[in-house]
Amino acid sequence: MELPFAESWKIKMIEPIRKSTRQEREQWMKEAHYNVFQLSADRVYIDLLTDSGTGAMSDRQWAAMMVGDESYAGASSFYQMKDAVTRITGFEYVLPTHQGRGAENVLFSCLIKEGDICPGNSHFDTTKGHIEMRKAFAVDCTIDEAKNTQLEIPFKGNVDINKLEAVLKKDGDRVPFIIMTCTNNTSGGQPVSMRNLRETKALADKYGKKVIIDSARFAENAYFIKTREEGYADKSIKEICREMFSYAHCMTMSAKKDAIVNMGGFIATNVQEWYDAAKVKNIIFEGYITYGGMSGRDMNALAVGLDENTEFENLETRIKQVEYLGKKLDEYGIPYQRPTGGHAIFVDAPKVLTHVPKEQFPAQTLAVELYLEAGIRGCEIGYLLADRDPITRQNRFNGLDLLRLAIPRRVYTNNHMDVIAAALKNVFDRRESITKGMEIEWEAELMRHFTVKLKRAE
Ligand SMILES: *Cc1c(COP(=O)(O)O)cnc(C)c1O
Numbered sequence: 001m002e003l004p005f006a007e008s009w010k011i012k013m014i015e016p017i018r019k020s021t022r023q024e025r026e027q028w029m030k031e032a033h034y035n036v037f038q039l040s041a042d043r044v045y046i047d048l049l050t051d052s053g054t055g056a057m058s059d060r061q062w063a064a065m066m067v068g069d070e071s072y073a074g075a076s077s078f079y080q081m082k083d084a085v086t087r088i089t090g091f092e093y094v095l096p097t098h099q100g101r102g103a104e105n106v107l108f109s110c111l112i113k114e115g116d117i118c119p120g121n122s123h124f125d126t127t128k129g130h131i132e133m134r135k136a137f138a139v140d141c142t143i144d145e146a147k148n149t150q151l152e153i154p155f156k157g158n159v160d161i162n163k164l165e166a167v168l169k170k171d172g173d174r175v176p177f178i179i180m181t182c183t184n185n186t187s188g189g190q191p192v193s194m195r196n197l198r199e200t201k202a203l204a205d206k207y208g209k210k211v212i213i214d215s216a217r218f219a220e221n222a223y224f225i226k227t228r229e230e231g232y233a234d235k236s237i238k239e240i241c242r243e244m245f246s247y248a249h250c251m252t253m254s255a256k257k258d259a260i261v262n263m264g265g266f267i268a269t270n271v272q273e274w275y276d277a278a279k280v281k282n283i284i285f286e287g288y289i290t291y292g293g294m295s296g297r298d299m300n301a302l303a304v305g306l307d308e309n310t311e312f313e314n315l316e317t318r319i320k321q322v323e324y325l326g327k328k329l330d331e332y333g334i335p336y337q338r339p340t341g342g343h344a345i346f347v348d349a350p351k352v353l354t355h356v357p358k359e360q361f362p363a364q365t366l367a368v369e370l371y372l373e374a375g376i377r378g379c380e381i382g383y384l385l386a387d388r389d390p391i392t393r394q395n396r397f398n399g400l401d402l403l404r405l406a407i408p409r410r411v412y413t414n415n416h417m418d419v420i421a422a423a424l425k426n427v428f429d430r431r432e433s434i435t436k437g438m439e440i441e442w443e444a445e446l447m448r449h450f451t452v453k454l455k456r457a458e
Helices: 022-031 059-066 076-089 100-111 125-132 161-174 194-206 218-228 237-246 272-285 296-308 312-332 362-374 414-429
Strands: 093-097 117-120 137-140 178-181 211-214 250-254 265-269 344-348 379-381 402-406 438-442 453-456
Touching: 022 362, 059 296, 076 093, 076 237, 076 265, 076 296, 093 100, 093 272, 100 125, 100 250, 100 265, 100 272, 117 161, 125 137, 161 194, 178 194, 194 211, 194 237, 218 237, 218 312, 265 272, 312 344, 312 414, 362 379, 362 402, 362 414, 362 438
Parallel strands: 117 137, 117 178, 178 211, 211 250
Antiparallel strands: 093 265, 250 265, 344 402, 379 402, 438 453
């Protein structure tokens, strides 16, 4: 018989996790003001808050940490990291930063001014935050199909070339760059096709603009190109990555995702003016240009992580686990953003909690219910995260309202996936009885979801 699929690694170190009672969780959730970010992690059984910095490093990464070079300037660890980045992306200039948003802060400080327009596919929340805090505008040109969670198409992260061109035509002089997020986190961890990247680059060239790839999950994106796009089945992940980045001028990277480190990030580019400008900002905000907020040992681990996670087997193990959870939800009829994306399942909350009005944040309500059910922590990627419109200050209800179950890399087994699916099914089975959602008691002006205080709606 054909052998079943199994992980491409085995486990060498473990960390105990703890269950709790429903009564404990009721109390803890209340103390956390119904905001899962405010829960202490030891009160969580299975933590799906994020796949950012939560991955398990390999023995090779740990070994590399032991030989980190902690010199202030010119550490060999920097060169290890730079060489790995250049080999995989083709970008010559590399600036380390403490994490992805550090890279955004440094780069955008050089490129964005008040009133600018930054179009692309859906912007990640920190990216949007860094654009809007500079009084500029993040214009989401993702294809309309991405909003239909039940539509099964291979590249739901794509940008709509016509929408993008309309922005460039009308306001081209206000556009400092086009930003492509691969994979498209906000629309459900959905990939961008090579063809779409190629067409975006051609359009950018036509209007004399540059393209930045927000690259947190570029390797997962490459996996989907290999497995879903015609002409790429026989190419290696590393070859696909090189081609993806050949359609961009610059990348910002949160290494906490696809480089499988707990902390780190970088900017990489071939545009010397951008690099020269960013160097100055990097020194002010992050640290000297050969460490930028990272330890030598962390840069070493990053170099190894990038190399490992641009190998097919590692990506296949990960993405098949996400798919496994998706198939369980299919069995139970629970609606999520289809097809399953790279790093997470995004449950379509308004389709589950049909009695909770949008003003009461269905996805946040579902996050609370799932935690109360089994101590599983997911994360709202929806109306709370969308913040208010910077001008009208109205809630933005025009996007999706999703409960994201992000799967940390190489951390949980498929038994944990079974528990997650069963817990969600239990909530799903009593969905008709959930008629009240959440109300905001206090919120910050920007990126409110991290600190918002909520209460149960009356
Ligand atoms: C995580 C992430 C960022 C921000 O990176 P941090 O390391 O969390 O600061 C930016 N863009 C995307 C697409 C991300 O997933």
